[in-house]
Amino acid sequence: MAAPDSIAPRRAFGFITGLGIAQICSWGSIYYSFPQIATAMEADLGWSKATLYGAATVGLLLAGLAAWPVGVAVDRGHGRVVMSLGSLLAGALFLLWSRIDGLVLFYVAIAGLGTLQAATLYEPAFAVVARRTGALEARAGITALTLWGGFASTVFIPLVQFLLDRIGWRDTLLVLGLVNATICAGLYAAVIDRRLDAPTPHAARGSAAPPRPRVTRIPAFWALAFAFTAYAATFSAFTFHLYPLLAEQGFDTGATVAAMAVIGPAQVAGRIAIWTLAPRASVRRIGAFVVPVFPLALGLLAMLPPVFATAALAAALYGAANGIMTIVRGMAVPEMVTRDSYGAVNGLLAAPGLVARALAPAGAALLWHAGGSYGPVLAAMIAGAAVLAVAFWFAAGLSRSRPPIA
Numbered sequence: 001m002a003a004p005d006s007i008a009p010r011r012a013f014g015f016i017t018g019l020g021i022a023q024i025c026s027w028g029s030i031y032y033s034f035p036q037i038a039t040a041m042e043a044d045l046g047w048s049k050a051t052l053y054g055a056a057t058v059g060l061l062l063a064g065l066a067a068w069p070v071g072v073a074v075d076r077g078h079g080r081v082v083m084s085l086g087s088l089l090a091g092a093l094f095l096l097w098s099r100i101d102g103l104v105l106f107y108v109a110i111a112g113l114g115t116l117q118a119a120t121l122y123e124p125a126f127a128v129v130a131r132r133t134g135a136l137e138a139r140a141g142i143t144a145l146t147l148w149g150g151f152a153s154t155v156f157i158p159l160v161q162f163l164l165d166r167i168g169w170r171d172t173l174l175v176l177g178l179v180n181a182t183i184c185a186g187l188y189a190a191v192i193d194r195r196l197d198a199p200t201p202h203a204a205r206g207s208a209a210p211p212r213p214r215v216t217r218i219p220a221f222w223a224l225a226f227a228f229t230a231y232a233a234t235f236s237a238f239t240f241h242l243y244p245l246l247a248e249q250g251f252d253t254g255a256t257v258a259a260m261a262v263i264g265p266a267q268v269a270g271r272i273a274i275w276t277l278a279p280r281a282s283v284r285r286i287g288a289f290v291v292p293v294f295p296l297a298l299g300l301l302a303m304l305p306p307v308f309a310t311a312a313l314a315a316a317l318y319g320a321a322n323g324i325m326t327i328v329r330g331m332a333v334p335e336m337v338t339r340d341s342y343g344a345v346n347g348l349l350a351a352p353g354l355v356a357r358a359l360a361p362a363g364a365a366l367l368w369h370a371g372g373s374y375g376p377v378l379a380a381m382i383a384g385a386a387v388l389a390v391a392f393w394f395a396a397g398l399s400r401s402r403p404p405i406a
Helices: 009-032 034-045 049-075 079-098 103-120 122-133 139-149 152-191 201-205 213-217 219-248 253-261 263-277 283-290 293-303 308-337 342-371 375-401
Strands: none
Touching: 009 034, 009 079, 009 103, 009 122, 009 139, 009 152, 034 049, 034 152, 034 219, 049 079, 049 103, 049 122, 049 219, 049 342, 079 103, 079 122, 079 152, 103 122, 103 342, 122 139, 122 308, 122 342, 139 263, 139 308, 152 253, 152 263, 219 253, 219 293, 219 308, 219 342, 219 375, 253 263, 253 308, 263 308, 283 308, 283 375, 293 308, 293 375, 308 342, 308 375, 342 375
16 A cells, blocks of 8 residues: 655555554444344344334434534544544444344444444544645545455455354354454554644644635535435445345345455455556546446346346446545545545535435335335435436536635
Protein backbone atom coordinates (compact mmCIF):
# COMPACT_ATOMS: atom_id res chain seq x y z
CA MET A 1 0.00 0.00 0.00
CA ALA A 2 1.28 3.43 -0.82
CA ALA A 3 1.99 5.75 2.05
CA PRO A 4 -0.41 8.64 2.43
CA ASP A 5 2.32 11.13 3.23
CA SER A 6 5.93 11.48 2.17
CA ILE A 7 7.41 12.80 5.41
CA ALA A 8 7.52 9.51 7.29
CA PRO A 9 6.68 6.71 4.83
CA ARG A 10 7.24 3.82 7.26
CA ARG A 11 5.08 5.41 9.91
CA ALA A 12 2.45 6.26 7.29
CA PHE A 13 2.51 2.67 5.99
CA GLY A 14 1.95 1.35 9.49
CA PHE A 15 -0.86 3.85 10.02
CA ILE A 16 -2.77 2.78 6.90
CA THR A 17 -2.02 -0.92 7.41
CA GLY A 18 -3.27 -0.86 10.99
CA LEU A 19 -6.38 1.09 10.06
CA GLY A 20 -6.95 -1.24 7.10
CA ILE A 21 -6.78 -4.46 9.11
CA ALA A 22 -9.09 -2.96 11.72
CA GLN A 23 -11.54 -1.88 8.99
CA ILE A 24 -11.65 -5.43 7.63
CA CYS A 25 -12.66 -6.63 11.08
CA SER A 26 -15.06 -3.76 11.81
CA TRP A 27 -16.93 -4.07 8.50
CA GLY A 28 -16.86 -7.86 8.52
CA SER A 29 -18.21 -8.23 12.06
CA ILE A 30 -20.52 -5.25 12.56
CA TYR A 31 -21.97 -4.98 9.04
CA TYR A 32 -21.53 -8.03 6.82
CA SER A 33 -22.28 -10.69 9.43
CA PHE A 34 -25.87 -9.63 10.15
CA PRO A 35 -27.75 -11.36 7.25
CA GLN A 36 -26.18 -14.73 8.00
CA ILE A 37 -26.76 -14.49 11.75
CA ALA A 38 -30.30 -13.18 11.22
CA THR A 39 -31.05 -16.18 8.99
CA ALA A 40 -29.77 -18.53 11.69
CA MET A 41 -31.85 -16.75 14.34
CA GLU A 42 -34.94 -16.91 12.12
CA ALA A 43 -34.58 -20.68 11.87
CA ASP A 44 -33.78 -21.13 15.56
CA LEU A 45 -36.18 -18.68 17.23
CA GLY A 46 -38.93 -18.48 14.64
CA TRP A 47 -38.80 -14.66 14.50
CA SER A 48 -39.97 -13.06 11.27
CA LYS A 49 -37.67 -11.46 8.74
CA ALA A 50 -39.39 -8.08 9.26
CA THR A 51 -38.84 -8.29 13.03
CA LEU A 52 -35.16 -9.12 12.66
CA TYR A 53 -34.45 -6.46 10.03
CA GLY A 54 -36.48 -3.92 11.97
CA ALA A 55 -33.76 -3.97 14.63
CA ALA A 56 -31.12 -3.23 11.98
CA THR A 57 -33.26 -0.32 10.82
CA VAL A 58 -33.33 1.21 14.30
CA GLY A 59 -29.56 0.89 14.61
CA LEU A 60 -28.82 2.49 11.27
CA LEU A 61 -31.24 5.34 11.97
CA LEU A 62 -29.26 6.07 15.11
CA ALA A 63 -26.04 5.87 13.06
CA GLY A 64 -27.45 8.59 10.82
CA LEU A 65 -28.03 10.82 13.83
CA ALA A 66 -24.51 10.12 15.12
CA ALA A 67 -22.66 10.77 11.83
CA TRP A 68 -22.32 14.55 12.15
CA PRO A 69 -21.21 14.71 15.82
CA VAL A 70 -18.73 11.90 15.18
CA GLY A 71 -17.30 13.87 12.24
CA VAL A 72 -16.98 16.97 14.43
CA ALA A 73 -15.22 14.92 17.13
CA VAL A 74 -12.68 13.61 14.61
CA ASP A 75 -12.13 17.16 13.29
CA ARG A 76 -11.26 18.16 16.86
CA GLY A 77 -8.65 15.41 17.07
CA HIS A 78 -10.58 12.74 18.98
CA GLY A 79 -10.49 10.05 16.29
CA ARG A 80 -8.43 7.66 18.43
CA VAL A 81 -10.92 7.77 21.30
CA VAL A 82 -13.95 7.60 19.01
CA MET A 83 -12.82 4.54 17.06
CA SER A 84 -11.13 2.52 19.81
CA LEU A 85 -13.89 3.14 22.38
CA GLY A 86 -16.50 2.42 19.70
CA SER A 87 -14.91 -0.98 19.07
CA LEU A 88 -14.79 -1.81 22.78
CA LEU A 89 -18.48 -0.99 23.09
CA ALA A 90 -19.20 -3.10 20.00
CA GLY A 91 -17.50 -6.05 21.68
CA ALA A 92 -19.73 -5.65 24.73
CA LEU A 93 -22.86 -5.43 22.58
CA PHE A 94 -21.96 -8.62 20.69
CA LEU A 95 -21.71 -10.31 24.10
CA LEU A 96 -25.16 -8.98 25.01
CA TRP A 97 -26.57 -10.15 21.65
CA SER A 98 -25.25 -13.68 22.26
CA ARG A 99 -27.26 -13.86 25.49
CA ILE A 100 -30.62 -12.49 24.31
CA ASP A 101 -33.79 -14.42 24.94
CA GLY A 102 -36.36 -11.84 23.84
CA LEU A 103 -36.92 -8.94 21.48
CA VAL A 104 -36.14 -6.11 23.91
CA LEU A 105 -32.49 -7.01 24.51
CA PHE A 106 -32.09 -7.95 20.84
CA TYR A 107 -33.23 -4.50 19.77
CA VAL A 108 -30.98 -2.86 22.37
CA ALA A 109 -27.93 -4.78 21.11
CA ILE A 110 -28.60 -4.20 17.42
CA ALA A 111 -29.51 -0.53 17.94
CA GLY A 112 -26.23 -0.03 19.76
CA LEU A 113 -24.18 -1.82 17.11
CA GLY A 114 -25.91 0.18 14.40
CA THR A 115 -25.08 3.44 16.16
CA LEU A 116 -21.44 2.40 16.47
CA GLN A 117 -21.14 2.03 12.70
CA ALA A 118 -20.88 5.83 12.64
CA ALA A 119 -17.84 5.56 14.93
CA THR A 120 -16.02 2.56 13.46
CA LEU A 121 -16.56 2.25 9.68
CA TYR A 122 -15.33 4.24 6.69
CA GLU A 123 -16.62 7.75 7.51
CA PRO A 124 -14.60 8.23 10.72
CA ALA A 125 -11.63 6.34 9.24
CA PHE A 126 -11.61 8.62 6.18
CA ALA A 127 -11.85 11.66 8.46
CA VAL A 128 -8.89 10.40 10.49
CA VAL A 129 -6.85 10.03 7.28
CA ALA A 130 -7.90 13.48 6.04
CA ARG A 131 -6.94 15.03 9.36
CA ARG A 132 -3.54 13.33 9.25
CA THR A 133 -2.69 14.42 5.70
CA GLY A 134 -5.04 17.32 4.90
CA ALA A 135 -8.25 16.85 2.90
CA LEU A 136 -6.82 17.44 -0.58
CA GLU A 137 -3.86 15.10 0.04
CA ALA A 138 -6.01 12.31 1.50
CA ARG A 139 -6.80 10.51 -1.75
CA ALA A 140 -3.84 8.09 -1.65
CA GLY A 141 -4.50 7.20 1.98
CA ILE A 142 -8.25 6.79 1.48
CA THR A 143 -7.71 4.62 -1.60
CA ALA A 144 -5.21 2.44 0.26
CA LEU A 145 -7.61 2.11 3.17
CA THR A 146 -10.43 0.99 0.87
CA LEU A 147 -8.13 -1.65 -0.64
CA TRP A 148 -7.86 -3.19 2.80
CA GLY A 149 -11.55 -2.76 3.61
CA GLY A 150 -12.52 -4.45 0.36
CA PHE A 151 -11.50 -7.80 1.82
CA ALA A 152 -14.02 -7.59 4.67
CA SER A 153 -16.78 -9.55 2.96
CA THR A 154 -14.33 -12.02 1.43
CA VAL A 155 -12.83 -12.82 4.82
CA PHE A 156 -15.86 -12.62 7.08
CA ILE A 157 -18.74 -14.10 5.05
CA PRO A 158 -17.01 -17.52 4.78
CA LEU A 159 -15.65 -17.18 8.34
CA VAL A 160 -19.06 -16.44 9.82
CA GLN A 161 -20.63 -19.30 7.86
CA PHE A 162 -17.89 -21.65 9.09
CA LEU A 163 -18.54 -20.59 12.69
CA LEU A 164 -22.32 -20.84 12.32
CA ASP A 165 -22.07 -24.36 10.96
CA ARG A 166 -19.82 -25.51 13.81
CA ILE A 167 -20.61 -23.57 16.97
CA GLY A 168 -23.98 -21.92 16.32
CA TRP A 169 -24.99 -18.29 16.17
CA ARG A 170 -24.61 -17.49 19.87
CA ASP A 171 -20.98 -18.56 20.11
CA THR A 172 -20.29 -16.98 16.72
CA LEU A 173 -21.37 -13.67 18.24
CA LEU A 174 -18.91 -14.19 21.09
CA VAL A 175 -16.09 -14.60 18.58
CA LEU A 176 -17.13 -11.42 16.75
CA GLY A 177 -17.25 -9.55 20.04
CA LEU A 178 -13.74 -10.68 20.87
CA VAL A 179 -12.54 -9.50 17.45
CA ASN A 180 -13.91 -6.01 18.11
CA ALA A 181 -12.68 -5.71 21.70
CA THR A 182 -9.15 -6.89 20.92
CA ILE A 183 -8.14 -6.53 17.27
CA CYS A 184 -10.20 -3.47 16.30
CA ALA A 185 -9.92 -1.51 19.53
CA GLY A 186 -6.23 -2.36 19.89
CA LEU A 187 -5.31 -1.31 16.35
CA TYR A 188 -7.28 1.95 16.44
CA ALA A 189 -5.65 2.87 19.74
CA ALA A 190 -2.20 1.94 18.46
CA VAL A 191 -2.09 3.63 15.04
CA ILE A 192 -4.20 6.78 15.46
CA ASP A 193 -1.89 9.36 17.04
CA ARG A 194 -3.44 12.76 17.74
CA ARG A 195 0.00 14.38 17.84
CA LEU A 196 0.52 13.56 14.16
CA ASP A 197 -2.83 14.90 12.99
CA ALA A 198 -2.63 17.85 10.64
CA PRO A 199 -4.36 20.74 12.46
CA THR A 200 -7.42 22.07 10.69
CA PRO A 201 -8.06 25.83 10.62
CA HIS A 202 -10.86 25.39 13.16
CA ALA A 203 -8.69 23.29 15.43
CA ALA A 204 -5.95 25.89 15.31
CA ARG A 205 -8.41 28.54 16.47
CA GLY A 206 -9.83 26.18 19.11
CA SER A 207 -13.38 26.29 17.78
CA ALA A 208 -15.93 23.57 17.21
CA ALA A 209 -15.33 22.99 13.50
CA PRO A 210 -18.93 22.77 12.29
CA PRO A 211 -19.56 22.95 8.56
CA ARG A 212 -20.01 26.48 7.32
CA PRO A 213 -23.67 27.37 6.78
CA ARG A 214 -23.00 28.31 3.17
CA VAL A 215 -22.04 24.69 2.39
CA THR A 216 -25.72 23.75 2.53
CA ARG A 217 -26.43 26.45 -0.06
CA ILE A 218 -24.18 24.81 -2.65
CA PRO A 219 -26.32 22.94 -5.24
CA ALA A 220 -23.67 20.25 -5.73
CA PHE A 221 -23.88 19.40 -2.01
CA TRP A 222 -27.59 18.59 -2.30
CA ALA A 223 -27.17 16.68 -5.56
CA LEU A 224 -24.45 14.59 -3.92
CA ALA A 225 -26.62 14.06 -0.85
CA PHE A 226 -29.42 12.78 -3.10
CA ALA A 227 -27.04 10.51 -5.03
CA PHE A 228 -25.36 9.09 -1.93
CA THR A 229 -28.72 8.54 -0.25
CA ALA A 230 -29.94 6.47 -3.21
CA TYR A 231 -26.60 4.66 -3.22
CA ALA A 232 -26.83 3.87 0.50
CA ALA A 233 -30.38 2.51 0.22
CA THR A 234 -29.47 0.30 -2.75
CA PHE A 235 -26.21 -0.89 -1.16
CA SER A 236 -27.94 -1.72 2.13
CA ALA A 237 -30.85 -3.60 0.55
CA PHE A 238 -28.47 -5.54 -1.70
CA THR A 239 -26.03 -6.41 1.09
CA PHE A 240 -28.64 -7.48 3.62
CA HIS A 241 -30.83 -9.42 1.18
CA LEU A 242 -28.44 -10.96 -1.35
CA TYR A 243 -27.99 -14.05 0.85
CA PRO A 244 -31.72 -14.92 1.11
CA LEU A 245 -32.33 -13.69 -2.46
CA LEU A 246 -29.87 -16.20 -3.90
CA ALA A 247 -31.28 -18.90 -1.62
CA GLU A 248 -34.76 -18.17 -2.99
CA GLN A 249 -33.42 -18.53 -6.53
CA GLY A 250 -32.36 -22.09 -5.70
CA PHE A 251 -28.69 -21.74 -4.76
CA ASP A 252 -27.41 -23.90 -1.92
CA THR A 253 -25.43 -22.39 0.96
CA GLY A 254 -22.05 -23.13 -0.59
CA ALA A 255 -22.92 -21.51 -3.92
CA THR A 256 -24.51 -18.51 -2.20
CA VAL A 257 -21.47 -17.88 -0.02
CA ALA A 258 -19.15 -18.38 -3.01
CA ALA A 259 -21.06 -15.83 -5.11
CA MET A 260 -21.12 -13.30 -2.28
CA ALA A 261 -17.41 -13.83 -1.65
CA VAL A 262 -16.72 -12.54 -5.18
CA ILE A 263 -17.76 -9.04 -4.08
CA GLY A 264 -14.67 -8.43 -1.94
CA PRO A 265 -11.99 -9.21 -4.56
CA ALA A 266 -14.03 -7.30 -7.16
CA GLN A 267 -14.06 -4.25 -4.91
CA VAL A 268 -10.32 -4.46 -4.53
CA ALA A 269 -9.85 -4.96 -8.28
CA GLY A 270 -11.93 -1.86 -9.01
CA ARG A 271 -9.90 0.22 -6.57
CA ILE A 272 -6.60 -1.05 -7.96
CA ALA A 273 -7.79 -0.18 -11.46
CA ILE A 274 -8.46 3.40 -10.38
CA TRP A 275 -5.16 3.55 -8.48
CA THR A 276 -3.14 2.43 -11.51
CA LEU A 277 -5.14 3.60 -14.54
CA ALA A 278 -6.63 6.87 -13.35
CA PRO A 279 -4.52 8.17 -10.44
CA ARG A 280 -5.04 11.80 -11.40
CA ALA A 281 -8.59 11.66 -12.74
CA SER A 282 -11.12 13.74 -10.83
CA VAL A 283 -13.64 11.90 -8.67
CA ARG A 284 -16.29 13.74 -10.71
CA ARG A 285 -15.20 11.93 -13.86
CA ILE A 286 -14.60 8.59 -12.13
CA GLY A 287 -18.01 8.67 -10.46
CA ALA A 288 -19.83 9.63 -13.66
CA PHE A 289 -18.24 6.63 -15.38
CA VAL A 290 -19.00 4.06 -12.67
CA VAL A 291 -22.57 4.89 -11.52
CA PRO A 292 -24.37 3.21 -14.48
CA VAL A 293 -22.71 -0.10 -13.58
CA PHE A 294 -24.98 -0.44 -10.52
CA PRO A 295 -28.31 -0.76 -12.39
CA LEU A 296 -26.57 -2.98 -14.96
CA ALA A 297 -25.34 -5.43 -12.30
CA LEU A 298 -28.70 -5.60 -10.55
CA GLY A 299 -30.48 -6.00 -13.88
CA LEU A 300 -28.47 -9.14 -14.56
CA LEU A 301 -29.90 -10.80 -11.44
CA ALA A 302 -33.42 -9.91 -12.57
CA MET A 303 -33.18 -10.79 -16.26
CA LEU A 304 -30.69 -13.64 -16.68
CA PRO A 305 -31.25 -17.29 -15.70
CA PRO A 306 -30.56 -18.05 -12.00
CA VAL A 307 -27.31 -19.94 -12.51
CA PHE A 308 -24.06 -19.48 -10.61
CA ALA A 309 -22.35 -17.67 -13.51
CA THR A 310 -25.08 -14.99 -13.45
CA ALA A 311 -24.82 -14.50 -9.70
CA ALA A 312 -21.02 -14.36 -9.80
CA LEU A 313 -20.99 -11.88 -12.72
CA ALA A 314 -23.54 -9.62 -11.03
CA ALA A 315 -21.58 -9.77 -7.77
CA ALA A 316 -18.32 -8.98 -9.61
CA LEU A 317 -19.76 -5.97 -11.45
CA TYR A 318 -21.49 -4.68 -8.35
CA GLY A 319 -18.39 -5.22 -6.22
CA ALA A 320 -16.08 -3.41 -8.65
CA ALA A 321 -18.47 -0.46 -8.93
CA ASN A 322 -18.96 -0.34 -5.18
CA GLY A 323 -15.21 -0.42 -4.58
CA ILE A 324 -14.67 2.57 -6.84
CA MET A 325 -17.70 4.40 -5.44
CA THR A 326 -16.24 4.18 -1.94
CA ILE A 327 -13.26 6.24 -3.11
CA VAL A 328 -15.60 8.70 -4.82
CA ARG A 329 -17.55 9.15 -1.58
CA GLY A 330 -14.34 9.62 0.35
CA MET A 331 -13.04 12.42 -1.89
CA ALA A 332 -16.27 14.05 -3.09
CA VAL A 333 -16.30 16.64 -0.28
CA PRO A 334 -12.88 18.26 -0.89
CA GLU A 335 -13.03 17.93 -4.69
CA MET A 336 -16.68 18.84 -5.32
CA VAL A 337 -17.98 20.81 -2.31
CA THR A 338 -15.47 22.30 0.17
CA ARG A 339 -11.94 21.77 1.42
CA ASP A 340 -12.79 22.83 4.97
CA SER A 341 -13.96 20.73 7.98
CA TYR A 342 -13.80 17.39 6.20
CA GLY A 343 -15.16 15.23 9.03
CA ALA A 344 -18.12 17.47 9.85
CA VAL A 345 -19.16 18.09 6.24
CA ASN A 346 -18.71 14.46 5.27
CA GLY A 347 -20.76 13.42 8.31
CA LEU A 348 -23.49 15.87 7.35
CA LEU A 349 -23.48 14.55 3.77
CA ALA A 350 -23.55 10.94 5.00
CA ALA A 351 -26.39 11.40 7.51
CA PRO A 352 -29.37 11.04 5.10
CA GLY A 353 -27.62 8.11 3.46
CA LEU A 354 -27.31 6.37 6.81
CA VAL A 355 -31.02 6.90 7.39
CA ALA A 356 -31.76 5.42 3.96
CA ARG A 357 -29.40 2.56 4.70
CA ALA A 358 -31.38 2.00 7.88
CA LEU A 359 -34.78 1.90 6.23
CA ALA A 360 -33.80 -0.12 3.17
CA PRO A 361 -33.39 -3.60 4.77
CA ALA A 362 -36.76 -3.45 6.53
CA GLY A 363 -38.39 -1.91 3.47
CA ALA A 364 -37.02 -4.71 1.31
CA ALA A 365 -38.30 -7.27 3.83
CA LEU A 366 -41.77 -5.71 3.66
CA LEU A 367 -41.65 -5.74 -0.16
CA TRP A 368 -40.69 -9.41 -0.04
CA HIS A 369 -43.57 -10.14 2.33
CA ALA A 370 -46.07 -8.23 0.17
CA GLY A 371 -44.93 -9.76 -3.12
CA GLY A 372 -44.11 -13.22 -1.85
CA SER A 373 -40.76 -13.20 -3.63
CA TYR A 374 -37.67 -11.09 -4.26
CA GLY A 375 -38.90 -9.90 -7.66
CA PRO A 376 -40.32 -6.58 -6.34
CA VAL A 377 -37.22 -6.11 -4.17
CA LEU A 378 -34.92 -6.43 -7.17
CA ALA A 379 -37.07 -3.96 -9.13
CA ALA A 380 -36.83 -1.44 -6.27
CA MET A 381 -33.04 -1.85 -6.08
CA ILE A 382 -32.69 -1.28 -9.83
CA ALA A 383 -34.78 1.89 -9.54
CA GLY A 384 -32.61 3.12 -6.65
CA ALA A 385 -29.44 2.48 -8.66
CA ALA A 386 -30.87 4.46 -11.58
CA VAL A 387 -31.63 7.40 -9.26
CA LEU A 388 -28.05 7.24 -8.01
CA ALA A 389 -26.70 7.52 -11.55
CA VAL A 390 -28.87 10.46 -12.56
CA ALA A 391 -28.29 12.39 -9.33
CA PHE A 392 -24.52 11.96 -9.49
CA TRP A 393 -24.45 13.17 -13.09
CA PHE A 394 -26.29 16.30 -11.91
CA ALA A 395 -23.78 16.78 -9.09
CA ALA A 396 -20.89 16.41 -11.52
CA GLY A 397 -22.31 19.08 -13.81
CA LEU A 398 -23.05 21.46 -10.93
CA SER A 399 -19.61 21.09 -9.34
CA ARG A 400 -17.90 21.63 -12.68
CA SER A 401 -19.53 25.03 -12.98
CA ARG A 402 -18.72 26.02 -9.38
CA PRO A 403 -15.33 25.06 -7.88
CA PRO A 404 -15.14 23.79 -4.26
CA ILE A 405 -14.95 26.34 -1.42
CA ALA A 406 -11.34 26.64 -0.30
